[in-house]
Amino acid sequence: LGRRTVAVLLPEQPAAREPTWDTVLREADRATSAHGGVLLRTLDPQVTGADPLDGPVRGPAPDIVLASTSALTGSHWRPRAASEPLTSPLPRDAFREVRVPGRTIVVATTGSGLLAGLHHLVRQGESVVTDGPGAASDTTHAPALPIRMLDHWDNLGPHPVMGQVERGYAGGSLFFSDGAVREDLSRVAEYARLLGSVGVNRVAVNNVNVHALEARLLTDGLADVARLADVFRAHGIRLHLSVSFAAPMLVGGLPTADPDDPDVRRWWADATAKVYAAVPDFGGYVVKADSEGQPGPFAYGRDHADGANLLARALAPFGGTVFWRAFVYDHRQDWRDRSTDRARAAHDCFAPLDGKFDDNVVLQVKHGPMDFQAREPVSPVLAAMPHTRLAVELQATQEYTGQQRHVCHLHPWWHEILAFRPWGAGRSVADVVAGSALAPGGGVVAVSNVGDDPFWTGHPLAQANLYAFGRLAWDPTLSPERVLAEWAGLAFPGATERVRSTLLDVLGDSWHTYEQYTAPLGVGFMVRPGHHYGPDVDGYEYTPWGTYHFADRDGVGVDRTRATGTGFTGQYPAPWRDVYESPDSCPDELLLFFHHVPYAHVLHSGSTVIQHIYDSRAAGAARVEQMAAAWSELDGAIPAGVFEEVAARLAEQVRSAREWRDQVSAYFFRKSGVPDASGRAIC
Numbered sequence: 173l174g175r176r177t178v179a180v181l182l183p184e185q186p187a188a189r190e191p192t193w194d195t196v197l198r199e200a201d202r203a204t205s206a207h208g209g210v211l212l213r214t215l216d217p218q219v220t221g222a223d224p225l226d227g228p229v230r231g232p233a234p235d236i237v238l239a240s241t242s243a244l245t246g247s248h249w250r251p252r253a254a255s256e257p258l259t260s261p262l263p264r265d266a267f268r269e270v271r272v273p274g275r276t277i278v279v280a281t282t283g284s285g286l287l288a289g290l291h292h293l294v295r296q297g298e299s300v301v302t303d304g305p306g307a308a309s310d311t312t313h314a315p316a317l318p319i320r321m322l323d324h325w326d327n328l329g330p331h332p333v334m335g336q337v338e339r340g341y342a343g344g345s346l347f348f349s350d351g352a353v354r355e356d357l358s359r360v361a362e363y364a365r366l367l368g369s370v371g372v373n374r375v376a377v378n379n380v381n382v383h384a385l386e387a388r389l390l391t392d393g394l395a396d397v398a399r400l401a402d403v404f405r406a407h408g409i410r411l412h413l414s415v416s417f418a419a420p421m422l423v424g425g426l427p428t429a430d431p432d433d434p435d436v437r438r439w440w441a442d443a444t445a446k447v448y449a450a451v452p453d454f455g456g457y458v459v460k461a462d463s464e465g466q467p468g469p470f471a472y473g474r475d476h477a478d479g480a481n482l483l484a485r486a487l488a489p490f491g492g493t494v495f496w497r498a499f500v501y502d503h504r505q506d507w508r509d510r511s512t513d514r515a516r517a518a519h520d521c522f523a524p525l526d527g528k529f530d531d532n533v534v535l536q537v538k539h540g541p542m543d544f545q546a547r548e549p550v551s552p553v554l555a556a557m558p559h560t561r562l563a564v565e566l567q568a569t570q571e572y573t574g575q576q577r578h579v580c581h582l583h584p585w586w587h588e589i590l591a592f593r594p595w596g597a598g599r600s601v602a603d604v605v606a607g608s609a610l611a612p613g614g615g616v617v618a619v620s621n622v623g624d625d626p627f628w629t630g631h632p633l634a635q636a637n638l639y640a641f642g643r644l645a646w647d648p649t650l651s652p653e654r655v656l657a658e659w660a661g662l663a664f665p666g667a668t669e670r671v672r673s674t675l676l677d678v679l680g681d682s683w684h685t686y687e688q689y690t691a692p693l694g695v696g697f698m699v700r701p702g703h704h705y706g707p708d709v710d711g712y713e714y715t716p717w718g719t720y721h722f723a724d725r726d727g728v729g730v731d732r733t734r735a736t737g738t739g740f741t742g743q744y745p746a747p748w749r750d751v752y753e754s755p756d757s758c759p760d761e762l763l764l765f766f767h768h769v770p771y772a773h774v775l776h777s778g779s780t781v782i783q784h785i786y787d788s789r790a791a792g793a794a795r796v797e798q799m800a801a802a803w804s805e806l807d808g809a810i811p812a813g814v815f816e817e818v819a820a821r822l823a824e825q826v827r828s829a830r831e832w833r834d835q836v837s838a839y840f841f842r843k844s845g846v847p848d849a850s851g852r853a854i855c
């Protein structure tokens with residue numbers, strides 16, 4: 173907030189104080205004292221006997237006032253710009269920003285609202301207070317989505333195959349070390365501050381694949397879980413645990429986990445009551461059930477509503493929520509079986525259950541029907557369950573988008589997903605997860621890309637994805653360009669115009685670039701099995717995972733039509749069910765997701781499928797070379813550590829993009845026998 177005088181007015185009674193009020197004071201102090209500003213903590217209109225907004229006050233007049241609506245009760249503050257009294261209560265997390273010439277006032281009813289307002293001011297830099305006649309305004313800011321959550325896939329200790337953080341590319345866990353919660357949580361406190369500053373309000377700290385040790389966090393680990401919850405609470409963030417559906421057996425010693433068994437119900441009720449005794453504002457559970465080997469209700473002949481409601485009923489008395497994942501499919505499929513389609517699985521399993529979930533169940537749906545690819549259609553589940561609270565799940569950790577060795581700025585992709593209109597017109601995905609009259613919203617969840625790495629995210633530029641997630645969860649309509657510019661300004665304070673424009677250049681279209689050199693036209697995968705890094709076109713082709721491209725000598729792609737394929741297109745409402753059904757209307761970027769077409773098929777772009785494969789692989793790899801060259805110009809212009817780390821990762825991205833280009837091009841040349849019309853040499 174610079175060299176400014178900031179006044180903070182908070183409720184007097186300790187009972188009315190939330191932990192976030194103290195954080196507001198600390199943050200306001202941090203934002204002023206470091207820059208030669210002044211923080212007034214006790215400015216009270218009754219004490220000063222004057223209206224500090226319009227008239228003279230004792231002591232320095234504040235440039236910025238941060239006040240809770242309750243602290244203002246009894247005062248008659250009403251700056252001319254304010255459309256209604258400053259004491260009017262506001263919804264949770266919301267804040268009001270009233271500007272008069274030379275002064276900016278932020279009021280909120282809750283601590284988390286005021287904290288959001290303070291961070292909003294900090295983001296504005298010099299323009300936080302404006303002068304001149306046009307400076308008067310009164311704006312209420314509120315998050316579009318009620319739930320803005322990050323899921324960590326952290327294990328307590330190293331996992332033999334996955335490492336400590338499953339699909340983690342930023343070192344070990346921030347929370348856990350040596351099989352327990354860390355003693356020193358000072359870095360977690362900095363992380364909570366980062367998340368709070370962009371409006372994230374829930375965090376799940378452990379992996380959705382719950383192994384034996386982690387299953388005990390729910391019971392033996394509670395004192396430590398409470399320590400973590402304290403750290404997040406200060407920034408308005410509620411803590412969640414991933415739990416095993418088989419916990420009654422794994423940690424409770426019962427012979428079954430059947431949702432219909434009274435002992436099982438009692439066990440969950442007792443275990444949950446103990447969690448709330450330790451963490452009174454515990455957010456609830458995250459559950460991956462009947463998925464990739466995790467236990468679930470199918471073992472007892474029950475459905476997923478039975479399973480989710482079992483946990484929901486244990487949480488309901490305490491105000492907790494179950495985040496029940498819709499990522500359920502057969503991962504032991506026979507690749508010869510052309511009738512089973514993994515893309516269909518979530519809709520087949522969950523759509524018939526619409527209306528059967530309790531009010532405190534959120535169904536957490538991956539954004540696409542497959543698995544976080546660089547391009548997929550939006551999951552049809554998001555349009556099929558009007559009576560269910562739905563959340564959309566994104567993947568900030570770059571499992572399939574370059575594993576934080578490649579620059580891949582995901583906000584443009586997430587923006588497209590949230591702006592997608594499942595009915596062609598009317599409500600968007602963002603509207604669906606914001607809630608309706610039929611079901612409250614479940615919000616947006618992302619799998620975190622953070623670890624104990626010094627840059628938090630491994631690749632320093634991957635921080636932009638974390639930042640973008642928080643900002644889009646608050647306001648999905650914000651443009652990726654604006655948020656990226658905002659991030660660049662905050663992450664590189666005082667940077668020159670050249671540095672800023674290079675950052676925007678390198679990050680801006682990097683998702684499209686990544687899409688260009690990897691699997692073509694929405695077909696997906698083609699990655700190395702297991703770790704999923706780098707190209708392997710047939711790596712998953714004859715496996716049980718359901719992720720095939722069906723390339724042969726004549727063509728490529730998956731026929732998911734109703735007419736001749738798996739019928740997946742029929743899971744969409746109109747108009748998409750028809751748009752996707754025909755190769756004539758299917759968008760190019762999704763063509764091979766929905767159709768098996770000959771290599772000579774002509775795209776809307778005018779190119780053939782085979783020539784598009786050659787051209788876009790080459791263009792993508794060439795663009796990465798340009799990105800690396802642009803970055804090299806920043807030597808000496810930004811901190812050396814960041815420069816070198818990004819330069820090293822860009823060198824790997826150049827190598828990897830060439831490898832993708834050459835393997836994918838060679839593969840399709842050998843399958844099709846069609847030469848590259850531009851004469852490029854293909855091995």
Ligand code: GCU
Pocket residue numbers: 338339380381460464499543571
């Ligand atoms: C992907 C990922 C797994 C993860 C799973 C999930 O399949 O590879 O590591 O467990 O998604 O979302 O549950």
